[in-house]
Structures are given as C-alpha cells and as structure tokens.
Amino acid sequence: MTLIVAAYNEEDIIGAKIENSLQLDYPGSKLDIVVFSDESSDCTDEIVQSYADEGVELIRIEGRVGKTVCQNEVVDTIKTDFIVFSDANSMYDRNAIKRLVERFDEGTGCVVGELRYEGGAVEGESVYWRYERIVKRLESDFHSLVGGNGAIYAVRRESYVPLPADAISDFAEPLAVVRDGETVKYEPDAIAREHTEEDLSGELSRRVRIISRSWNSLFDNLDLLNPIRQPKFAFQLLSHKVLRWLSPLFLTVALVSSGLLIWLADSVVYPVLFGGQLFFYMLAATGWFFEEFDINAPLILHVPHYFVVSNIGMVYGLAEFLRNGPVITWETTDRAE
Template sequence: MTFLAHMACWGCVALLVHVFVGYPAMMWALAKVSPRPVRRAPITPSVTVVIAVHDGGRQIRAKLSNLRALDYPAELIDIVISCDGCRDATAALARTCGDLRVRVLDNPARRGKAACLNDAVAIAHGDVLLFTDLRQKLSPGALRELVANLADPTVGAVSGELHMENVLTGFAQGVDAYWRYEKIIRQAESQSGSTVGVSGALYAMRRELYSPLPAGTVLDDVLVPMRVAAAGQRVIFEPRALAWDKPSQHPDAERKRKIRTLAGNYQLVQLAPWLIWPASNPLWFRFVSHKLLRLLAPWMLVVLTLSSAALATRHAVYALMFFGIVCAAGLVLAGRLRPRLARWLPVRLAVAFYYLNLFAAQALLAFARNRGLHLW
C-alpha cells in the first residue's frame, strides 16, 4: 500500500506539473526555437457574419450596430442571424434594423447552437465565415486583422482575443488572471503551429473548410478548429483582433456556464472519438495536454491530497506537500469568508483555481447524468 501511495502521489505531481507548467513551457520554448510566422496581407474577401441567438432581443440592436462599425467594405459583408426558438422579439428587431445585408432564420423550436450554425452557414455567401456571439463587442479593426492571416494559404482559421472589462470583484480578477494565462498558451501554440481551440466570441475561417456540426455539439469552438487542423490547415491566434466581454463577478453566476462548457469536452470525445487517436489527430499531444488532462486535474488533486496525507509521517517531502495543500485550502476559505481578502493576489488566484477545478469535477457528474447538453 505504501508503494501505491508513493506512485499515486508522484504520478499526480508529474501530471499536474505537466498540465499547468510543463506544457505551457514546452509551447513557449517551441515558439521561440522553431517559430512558424504567418504571411499576412491586407486582403478583403467577402465575409458572412454568423450569429446564433436565443432570446437576444435586448442585445441584438447593439450587436448589429457594432457590426456596422467594422472597418471593412460594407458591400463585402452579409449577416445571418439564426434564432434558436426565440420567445422574444429578436427576429423582428433584426428584420427591422434597416440593414439590407441582414438575413434572419427564425427557428420556432429550440435545437441548440450547432443546428443554428449549420443552417446559417448553409446560406452563407462569403468566402470567409466570421463567427461571433451576441454579447461581445468587437473592435472596429477586428475583421481586417483576422482575414489578413487568411492571405497565408496554410492558415484555415483565426481566433481573435477576448478581453475582460468591468473586472470588479476578487473572483472576477482571478478569472481574468486565469484567462490571461490561457491566452499566453494559445499565443505560444499559434506561433509554433496551431491552437487547439478558438474564442467563440470571435473567429474567422475559410467557408470551404466548414462541415456541419453533429446535433447538440456544445464546443463548436473546439471541434471546428480541430477539423481545420485535421484538414492540414493551421489554426492561429490573432491578438490584434479584439472582442470585449464582462466576466461573472461571483462563482454562482459562473457555475452553470462553466460546467456546461467543461462537460462539452466529454461530449466532444463522444462525438468525435478520432480526437483521442494520434494517427487521426495531428494536434493530439496538444489536445490531450491542453484539454483532456485539465479535466482530470481535480481528481488528481484529490488523490494527491490523500496520498500526501497518508505519507506525511514518513518523509518531510510529503509533509510539506500536504502542508502546502492545506495552506492553499486556507486561502480559498479566507477568500470565501472575507471577500475583501479575495483581492489579494495569492487569495484570488487560489479561489479561481479552486472553482475552476470544482466546476471541472462537477462537469463530469453533469455529463454522466445528462448527455443533452446542447440547449443554452
């Protein structure tokens, strides 16, 4: 039993270090040693903007106004709004916005985002598809910055950068810090080859590379770029194409969305099992390291806690490990009991790390209970 505890403890340490430190460091080093620059050029292909919407009446006019402000030839853009069982006036407001480039698909029944995207792409005219969500505001130059990368024939899809604004609470600051960490990884992946995902708030791709998504797909922003990579094209990150969003200020507000998104990773493997086979997935190592192993992190932390506790009296190294875990838990508890403390950097990082792993653990349970994740 002692031998098993040793193996479990060090196995978890190795995997956790790889997931949160080793893999990002590897991508950063690869980007420095063997960079793959993109041959950008100021091209202006025709573009279809695709937006899937459910009950977006309060935001649709602002979004369309934001799209009209894009620094791109208006005659080269058309917009498809695909309504997913909207019970409000989203469709009517979009139709009466005064912009002849806007087409509305009004589906009376809720079928999920994937079905709406498939319908919209089926009637798209543009050579390039621009996917964006209703909530986020785009920078005027976002579209130009994205398509400039498509001048490189090796690039098939380009993700924009999501910025957080109105980061008010300690929890929101922790989430923002984690998102900055995530963007560093994506930038390194992009510079060394391809990222394994894009920001659903803002990404563009060649229309001919899109194929219909399976019904109920939650993570279109992972499956679509992984298909692009499987077709032999690069998926890159463009930090000059900006979108702005507001983070959840408290864990309860973030919980439902994050659990659904993380559970979508399990669904993704179910829908596209080729993703976990090295022979089929050219980004297999990146996908496993960046996506799948993170889902195991909360369970590895549990095993590490139990094994280090069991071995704490046998060697100072294990006692130190267990003490460190207890201290981290103390920071989380302090952040919960005293919200003001959550603004202190160590506390807010510990709280954000705790909740992201808690949500990851709950995502597995949610997926096991309910495979119907697709409704918003």
C-alpha cells in the first residue's frame, strides 16, 4: 500500500500530516508514504526530507505542473497493489486506510472514504457534507459513485488511468475507472478530517476552481452520459453532477416563473411558493450581512448564505470554464489552527 500526499507550499501543515500518516494502522505495517511537492517555494520540501529516516519519500516535481500531472508521474513509480491519494490538510483516523482496502471486492477499482469538516467558520459546508454522505451511501448501494474526494480515495494500481493535466483528478479518475468496466464504492468508516474554510470568500474561490475543472472533465467524458452504454451510471452522473451544477438556472427559473404565475393564475399556491423563496433569500442576505460585519450567524442564516454562495460559485465556475478553460495548478488556502 502506498499513501500519496499532494503538497504545494504546505509548511504549516505537512509535518502534522506526516505524523498522522506514520500513526496509521495498516496490516503488516507495510505502508509506504510518498509526498509530492509541486515545486513548493517554502519549507515544505525540507520538512518532508526530515522524515526520510522514517521511510517518508519526497518527490519534487519541477515546473509547477499541477496536481494531476504530479499524480501521474508519481504513480508511475509505485509498485504496490493499492494507492491512496490524500491532501496535505486531510488528517486520517487511525484505521482509515485499512477500511478503504477492506471495501475492495471483485469489480471494484476505486474506493472513496468519508470527509468530515471540523471547526472553522463555514458551518454550512459541514451541513452540505452531511447531506452529501447520504447521497454517496445511496449511490454506492445503487451502482457506483460518480466522483471521489481528493482528501481520501484509493485506487487499485492496475486500475489507475493517467489523466490529462487539465482534469480534476478526484472526479476524472473515478470516471476513468467506470469507463474501464469497474465500479467506485463508498466506505463511510474510512474517515478523513479537515477544517472548513475560515470564511465564505475562501469557499467561493475554491468552488469556482473545482466547478471549472469539473466541467472540463465532464466534457472529456460525455460518452458516460450515454444511457445505452451504462444506463445506471448515466442516470447517476446526470442527476448528481450535471443537474446540480445547473441548479442556479433552475432556481432562477423557479423564482421568476412562480412570480409570473401570481398574475397569470388564480391560485394561492404561487404566492406561497414565491414568498417562500423570497424569505429564503432574505435569510441568505441577512447571513451575508452578519459575515460582512464579522458577526457569528446562527445556522438559520448561515446555511442559506452558504447555499447561495455555493450556487454563485457554480455560475462563476461555468463562466470561467467557458471563458478561459480550467485552472491546472492550485493554491494553498489559509486554514484554521
């Protein structure tokens, strides 16, 4: 088993990540730890090298080529049967990797663990991920997940597919696994923990980058939306990803149409629907006001605010993809202590 940790300017957290990785429980204690550095310009490399005596390997990749290219290059050097991919700020529960491997069965090429957000200020993100966990459980039971999570997912070495530089690896790699006839499963007991963003501006920029790259990966895999080829997976990909990314359009249509129907139809339903939407957006606006003045907003305000910001990020992400294409490299965000 090899654990691959992605790093770019992670001097504040990489030591803690390595210490966490060295404490993981894996059968036979045979766990190789590899950290790739995408031309980090801080002390990340020096910190990783200080753990060389404990078996931690640093692979520095020059040229600032982006996470996906780094991942491809590092996987070429791996000989173990399974590979786990992780981010530098993702701290694993002690049995996380063991649980990932146990979830593999015949026909499974990739297993995705569970990401839990803790601390930070963006509580709405934690609420979102609790909902997302339910969806993943149902998807995995129905057929296959339609995406991974960069914090914690494992791939059989023989199932790994090299990806283009502009692909978002934790979405495109599971798609490639499915294209090759295998499935992607979910293991909720393989837990990684991260802090949420400190504010919604950081969450917005992150979502724009992810959505932009995800649209690009989707266009590279449009054949997977063919219901004749894989009807179950095509339905899952359409409903979970495509329709969700287009939700700002549906929300706008719902608001405008229910407003118009107040005047065009004699029914009490449409004023109630229109008023309910306005009330929700009023809560979101109040949540924005609280954040602007650095006031701790209650969930009834914060969650609508987070929902609206997430949908704005989807709009900006699609616009960014159409205008400039996807972002290949990534930046380290400020993280909660």
